[in-house]
Amino acid sequence: MSKWNEQAERLRGTLVDFLWDQWIALGVAGRGTKMPPVPFVVDAEALLLATMRFGGREARLVGEVLDWLARNGGLISLQRLKNLQTSSRVGTREGLEELGRFMEAAGHRNWKLLAAWAESVSSPGGQAWVPEGLELRKMSQAPDGSRPEVFLLRLRSLFGVSARPEVIAWLLTHSSGYAAEIARDTGWFSKSVQAILNDLELSGLLESEPVGKRKVYSVNPRNKTFHQQFGGGSRWFSQAPFYLGVRHALEILERLAVTPDASESARSISIRKNLPAMTAAFRLAGMGDDFKGASSLAGADLVASFEGGVERLTKKIARRAFE
Template identity: 30%
Template sequence: MDLTSFSEQLSNRLVGFCWDEWAQMGVMASPKRSSSWTADPEALIVFTLEVARADPRLFDEVLDWMLFNERLLSVRRLRAICTSATDRALVDGAIGWLGWQRPRARLKATADSGSHSLELLFPGGGPVAEADPSFAAVGLLRPPLAPSHKSRAPDLTAPVNLGLRLRAVLGVGIRAEVIRVLLGTQAPWMTAQALAQTSAYAKRNVHEALAGLTDAQVLIAFTVSGEQRYTIDKEIWAALLQCPPGALPHHRDWPQLFSALRAILRWSKARTITDESDYLLASSARQLLDELRPTLSFVGVPQRHTTAEQAFDELERVTGALLTALDVTLYALHP
């Protein structure tokens, strides 16, 4: 595997994907396609904050979108979706920046604002004469950022924005997420555990929301072998949303898909600047795959048992499968 080429191609394709998603959600850009799924705003934000380290303009325009559409976002869920210290630093820097622009209690960063050894937020950028205080507080160095004020409200009738539309109807919280997932899933029913995993809310809180929605006859609950299962009448909801039942946008397990892709992207970028032997690189790739096994299983990407020598091929295959869920292609890098 040409690791440098792999990393660059993966980064470029993910940057393009993020631009297309955000352009459909209100960022000032022209989308090249119309997504058939409904986006998960918080999962997409956490993902983009990493991906856009290769594209500062995308990074800044997403922050501008967050500022304009802040009322539609869950700060608690943003933090819950983070799976690494890097995720948490990026999210806390973004929240801290929002708090500077629009002081509110919920936009208060939780990171330690003590002294840090600063890391470049945009590794490919030039020297930074003055640091943005919100990102410096989490150990990331970038120039001060002023809002561009180019973002607009999302078109709530677009399929990709169904989740935001449900938040406008039901409020920002668990109920809107549960309805979004059940309307888009191809499965005939889901359990509370599966809904908790894909919505990034605690199972106990999801149970409470499901009980309330069932009592209100919004959802249908039934028990099989002692397991409570939930489904929804899509025709009724489609009529409410003025959408043909077969045209409801699809669901993707975005927190898990994006988490796996972030891990692969970070691994590939870190390995392109090391001087490890081919054997150590292959062993590292195999370790990465082992760490991702539960996440890949959840999103339906099975892994093959491989030796260290086969790890690069397997990593490329897994990455291609993840990108297929995004309607993105990673071209083969070697025969």
């Protein structure tokens, strides 16, 4: 096995453990890993797409996730799932088609349109995701709203499955922000986010300050509706671009693995095919330091920089050391 195969397997294995721990935090039946706890609010839609992309080989993980979805699928935003898939392509067409049919059979009739949507917007690609002959164990639990990781799903239980919970969760985990910034991080359309911000400002829950031609929004510290304990300990992490960055890193490693005898120049060219998109995605996730400066390198220097960046990324996932 080449060092590129070994590096890809380490990254993928660490990522699968990371996916397991997040699902267990949401109520999936399992023991979890011995790694540190998940340090941020779990993004269920980004997690679902990432599990489809990176966890497809793990039949037990997939089975338990489907078990959880059969019970708690009403907490998933199908529109946001589509939005994130459109922007990141982390999920797969086959996986989304199978998921839509599975959820419809499990009694979530509104999921039946997911399969048709995936077929209309995606080209074929990806492996089968729903295991053949799957029998649900029915051991998943409803999310425990007292856990910081579940804060977003708690808000959905309060306000319904829409853009509003994401906007509120973002505001409660940041000091302030612009509408465009909130829209980008939450995966919702800018007009929808702006309308929600306008409503919240009229209610007195938010305050705004003009900065140039834009407004910066923050939770009104004088309003007691969002008291100090509500969302206490919750942290935001932009998970969709993070998984997109990981996808690009794995694609590079897989290409390098099939050409183990290539020259350093050829490897550098192969890395550059995904490098701009990968580094942009990690910057959006607040993790740009791992591959900082790589775009200015070439040849053996770029290969060494990429290899070191993947090692740092793998260690960060293992330690849960996210910004």
